[in-house]
Amino acid sequence: MPDPLVHIEQIADQIVEYCKALVRIPTVNPPGDHYEDLCQYLLTTLQGLNCQVELVRVPSSRAEELYPWGKDYPRVSVIGRYLGSRSQRAGLHLSGHFDVVPPGKGWTKDPFQPVLEDGKLYGLGISDMKGGIASILGVIQTLADLRIELSGDLTFSFTPDEETGGHGGVGYLAEQRLIQADYGIITEPSQPHLVKIGHRGVLWVEFVTRGKTAHGSVPYKGINAFEKMVKIALGLQELEKRLHKKQTAFPVIEPEQRHPSLMIGGVVRGGVKTNVVPDECFLSIDRRLIPEETVQEAYAEIQEVIARLQNEDPELRVDLSTPLRIEPAHVPIDHLLCTTVATSHEEIYGKSPQRVISPGFADSHYLVRNLGIPTITYGPGTISMAHAPDEYIIPDDLVKATQVLTRVALQLLA
Ligand SMILES: [Zn+2]
Numbered sequence: 001m002p003d004p005l006v007h008i009e010q011i012a013d014q015i016v017e018y019c020k021a022l023v024r025i026p027t028v029n030p031p032g033d034h035y036e037d038l039c040q041y042l043l044t045t046l047q048g049l050n051c052q053v054e055l056v057r058v059p060s061s062r063a064e065e066l067y068p069w070g071k072d073y074p075r076v077s078v079i080g081r082y083l084g085s086r087s088q089r090a091g092l093h094l095s096g097h098f099d100v101v102p103p104g105k106g107w108t109k110d111p112f113q114p115v116l117e118d119g120k121l122y123g124l125g126i127s128d129m130k131g132g133i134a135s136i137l138g139v140i141q142t143l144a145d146l147r148i149e150l151s152g153d154l155t156f157s158f159t160p161d162e163e164t165g166g167h168g169g170v171g172y173l174a175e176q177r178l179i180q181a182d183y184g185i186i187t188e189p190s191q192p193h194l195v196k197i198g199h200r201g202v203l204w205v206e207f208v209t210r211g212k213t214a215h216g217s218v219p220y221k222g223i224n225a226f227e228k229m230v231k232i233a234l235g236l237q238e239l240e241k242r243l244h245k246k247q248t249a250f251p252v253i254e255p256e257q258r259h260p261s262l263m264i265g266g267v268v269r270g271g272v273k274t275n276v277v278p279d280e281c282f283l284s285i286d287r288r289l290i291p292e293e294t295v296q297e298a299y300a301e302i303q304e305v306i307a308r309l310q311n312e313d314p315e316l317r318v319d320l321s322t323p324l325r326i327e328p329a330h331v332p333i334d335h336l337l338c339t340t341v342a343t344s345h346e347e348i349y350g351k352s353p354q355r356v357i358s359p360g361f362a363d364s365h366y367l368v369r370n371l372g373i374p375t376i377t378y379g380p381g382t383i384s385m386a387h388a389p390d391e392y393i394i395p396d397d398l399v400k401a402t403q404v405l406t407r408v409a410l411q412l413l414a
Contacts, residue, residue: 007145008399012399015398015402018133019134020114028099028101029070031069032168035076035160036074038158039077050140051083052080052083054079056172056173057074066171069164075169078158080155081153091152091153093180093183093375094139094405096132097162097163099125101125101387109122111391121395128188128189131393132380135398135401148410152182152413153181154413157179159363174366175370179371180373182412183337183412185408186362187401190383191397195353197330197332198291198364199329199362200289201294201326201365203299204287206282207229210280211225211277211281213277215277219277226270226278228317233264236262237264246259246292248357252359253358269282270282292328299322303320306320333355337376338376342355360383378405380397380402
């Protein structure tokens, strides 16, 4: 049999073409545009690569609950399996999200017309993570071209909505139990030289304080909702200092990431006019959890702060809501999946990768926590490019990551 890794070098141009074709379909989320077009492209491509594929559609009756910001845009995913497998024993699952964030300011190139310049291939979402999807297509094409027979099943999913929490994407597939596997890899950008064995959790909390309006010349007649919010913000700052004493035992990318974090004031709103006592004030916080914490514990700490403040100030009225709650998720660092990816990376890149907990979350928690599938993130592209203007990927990186993923598939499913 020809060497699969050499074959990948020979089809390098094709992998780059996949990547470009994906970038040209502007799957911007929110609201969740052109998902059907992209799925159609994947269906056609995969049908030519010895795969069984199907489209999974989230019923529109679930829109309000799962994607209220894009109700008029259908949520569709592609799932399937490579047919050249001797058994249907659950094996390896490869997954990637195809939604991209809206292009921010600062682009000097057309975000949806990929161009190669100075060895960099530019395009919106090319690192995060259409490059990763192209790599999965490269793995499957290699298996199909060389008619490789696996003894375990290779399955895949391509999903929307990761950039908004994944509820209409991997979350829905997990809820419907449409994914079965012994191992999972989400091919999010992880270069240079990282294997993300898990991610931190996240808890978003929104606070709305209630007061009473009065004329600005007689403020003592009102209750100032902004001043109430200041108390909360100061209480949260104190909590942030205490959180800094907690430390994870897991390896992280930068030393600051050892601690939980609490970012206050991503959104602050309140008041209507300079001479009116504000009767309402809004504040949001973004709390990130180390793997040793749970969302419930993190929320309880915040509620304690509020309870203490309300004890001191009976006039403090505040409503709390938690629009995003995602538990931390990880795979043991010495799990066969982690070691296989690490040794494969070292063989292809000539450098041993670091196994780390990612500061931001990915869709892997749905697979790890809801389905019990050990899942890591590993793929081409750099995370620093994600959501950045003039996002690019290095084509050689695309090829190398495809080689690593192919080697992993061959090792785990031999
Ligand atoms: Zn991503």
